[in-house]
Amino acid sequence: MSDHDENHSHAGTYLAVFIALCVFTALSIIADLLEFSDKNVTRALVLAIASAKALCVMMFFMHLKFERAWKYLLLLPTGILACALPFALFPDVGAHYYTPDVPQVREYALQQAAAGSGEHGHDDGHAKPQPEHH
Amino acid sequence: MSHAPAAPALRMGIPIPNGKLGMWLFLGTEIMFFTAFIGTYIVMRMGSAGWPTDIHVTHINIWAGGINTFVLILSSYFVVVAHDAVLQRNPSKARLFMTASVVLGILFLGIKSFEYYGKIDYDILPGHIAESDRQSMEKLLKTVGNRLDGHLSAIAPKSTKREREDLLAELDTKITDLQAATGDKKTAAELQQAQAVKKFYNEYVNLRDHIRAEVSFAVPFAELDKLRTETDVSKIPTLALGPFPHEGEEYHPPTDTLLGHVKTAILDDKDLAPLMSGFKVERIRPILYGNLFASNYFLMTGFHAIHVIVGLILFVLAIRSPLSLDNAVFVENAGLYWHFVDLVWIFLFPLIYIV
Numbered sequence: 001m002s003d004h005d006e007n008h009s010h011a012g013t014y015l016a017v018f019i020a021l022c023v024f025t026a027l028s029i030i031a032d033l034l035e036f037s038d039k040n041v042t043r044a045l046v047l048a049i050a051s052a053k054a055l056c057v058m059m060f061f062m063h064l065k066f067e068r069a070w071k072y073l074l075l076l077p078t079g080i081l082a083c084a085l086p087f088a089l090f091p092d093v094g095a096h097y098y099t100p101d102v103p104q105v106r107e108y109a110l111q112q113a114a115a116g117s118g119e120h121g122h123d124d125g126h127a128k129p130q131p132e133h134h
Numbered sequence: 135m136s137h138a139p140a141a142p143a144l145r146m147g148i149p150i151p152n153g154k155l156g157m158w159l160f161l162g163t164e165i166m167f168f169t170a171f172i173g174t175y176i177v178m179r180m181g182s183a184g185w186p187t188d189i190h191v192t193h194i195n196i197w198a199g200g201i202n203t204f205v206l207i208l209s210s211y212f213v214v215v216a217h218d219a220v221l222q223r224n225p226s227k228a229r230l231f232m233t234a235s236v237v238l239g240i241l242f243l244g245i246k247s248f249e250y251y252g253k254i255d256y257d258i259l260p261g262h263i264a265e266s267d268r269q270s271m272e273k274l275l276k277t278v279g280n281r282l283d284g285h286l287s288a289i290a291p292k293s294t295k296r297e298r299e300d301l302l303a304e305l306d307t308k309i310t311d312l313q314a315a316t317g318d319k320k321t322a323a324e325l326q327q328a329q330a331v332k333k334f335y336n337e338y339v340n341l342r343d344h345i346r347a348e349v350s351f352a353v354p355f356a357e358l359d360k361l362r363t364e365t366d367v368s369k370i371p372t373l374a375l376g377p378f379p380h381e382g383e384e385y386h387p388p389t390d391t392l393l394g395h396v397k398t399a400i401l402d403d404k405d406l407a408p409l410m411s412g413f414k415v416e417r418i419r420p421i422l423y424g425n426l427f428a429s430n431y432f433l434m435t436g437f438h439a440i441h442v443i444v445g446l447i448l449f450v451l452a453i454r455s456p457l458s459l460d461n462a463v464f465v466e467n468a469g470l471y472w473h474f475v476d477l478v479w480i481f482l483f484p485l486i487y488i489v
């Protein structure tokens with residue numbers, strides 16, 4: 001809190017941010033309970049809500065809104081470097097162009113085939129939903 | 135000769151206290167640390183079609199996660215209020231809110247432990263989870279085998295595993311001896327235990343041979359040997375795992391399946407049920423990518439929990455200080471760290487509990 005009046009209380013702002021964070025949390029749970037037919041809609045919604053919450057915490061609770069330009073100098077390189085590992089792994093682990101030969105992939109193909117022919121892969125009744133499609 | 139007034143010393147670096155700069159630099163490394171975990175989790179999920187999302191399988195409880203989110207947000211709010219109170223020269227208010235934050239942090243860890251207990255109870259642990267029906271069968275056999283060995287070592291304490299195998303062969307002799315002995319209470323109890331273990335052993339062999347031969351329990355144990363000469367494989371009924379129980383419903387798996395047989399022959403049997411006490415059939419449920427899921431879950435939430443503990447230590451140090459204006463930077467730094475911990479949870483909550 002270096003760049004603004006230290007004697008001035010921010011209690012009101014903090015309370016407003018706290019209420020906003022609670023509302024956002026409730027919205028995430030509602031988004032989950034709504035069970036959209038496309039799971040990607042839920043994913044996009046809850047991650048957007050999480051980003052909004054993160055922004056609230058960083059700007060007000062961590063005082064970044066009131067800090068000078070050093071915050072960019074410190075946080076931008078960190079942010080860019082943090083993305084390096086996921087981006088490096090993505091082509092090989094997240095979206096491999098080849099078909100990896102692991103037991104899980106074979107098992108998944110079997111489950112899909114069993115589900116396709118109207119049977120249950122694990123004979124496991126109704127509680128087991130269809131595995132997701134990617 | 136007059137001296138010109140000295141120019142104010144040029145202030146080098148970033149215009150914030152050194153301690154705060156240090157904390158921000160540290161948080162920068164923390165951002166990279168957690169992004170590595172969260173990022174690889176997302177990438178692994180994208181590359182693993184069939185990732186477990188059913189909460190009845192993963193035992194993920196959105197309400198536990200939701201309440202914990204609220205608990206952390208509230209504690210974050212209390213920390214900023216405490217810091218505000220320090221700047222307003224109101225140490226008693228600051229101390230009150232810091233203490234409340236500590237209580238909330240402990241509550242968070244309590245709810246987290248409850249969740250961890252649920253995972254341990256269902257054996258959702260890295261490296262423990264069967265990922266196919268076949269692995270489930272082998273896991274069951276291993277579990278029953280370990281239980282059998284445990285009961286044998288109760289009969290012969292301090293024995294080695296090999297000695298216990300010999301004991302198994304001698305169990306019949308022991309039972310005959312005990313039956314011949316004059317029946318005082320102690321002998322009767324010993325006899326009952328020995329007979330139960332013998333029965334358990336026979337059941338173990340029955341399970342083992344059916345599982346190894348992959349033959350359905352519709353074929354009795356005595357006829358398993360005859361099948362060795364059967365040339366027409368289609369005439370041999372294959373062993374199925376069977377359905378797992380659903381919450382709140384009666385559980386009656388077909389008796390020719392593995393789970394059906396285990397239920398009738400062991401779990402519902404008055405002699406054998408005590409020997410498998412505490413066993414849940416869900417513990418052997420096959421979960422595709424279950425081990426990868428469990429590794430990611432415990433890695434992310436475990437490191438987060440460690441950060442919560444460190445944050446609590448910083449708070450205790452702050453509470454023990456006079457909380458005067460001199461301590462404002464320390465309180466702010468502890469708060470920055472705590473908000474970062476909150477920030478990580480803000481992303482973990484949707485990624486683990488909802489997506």
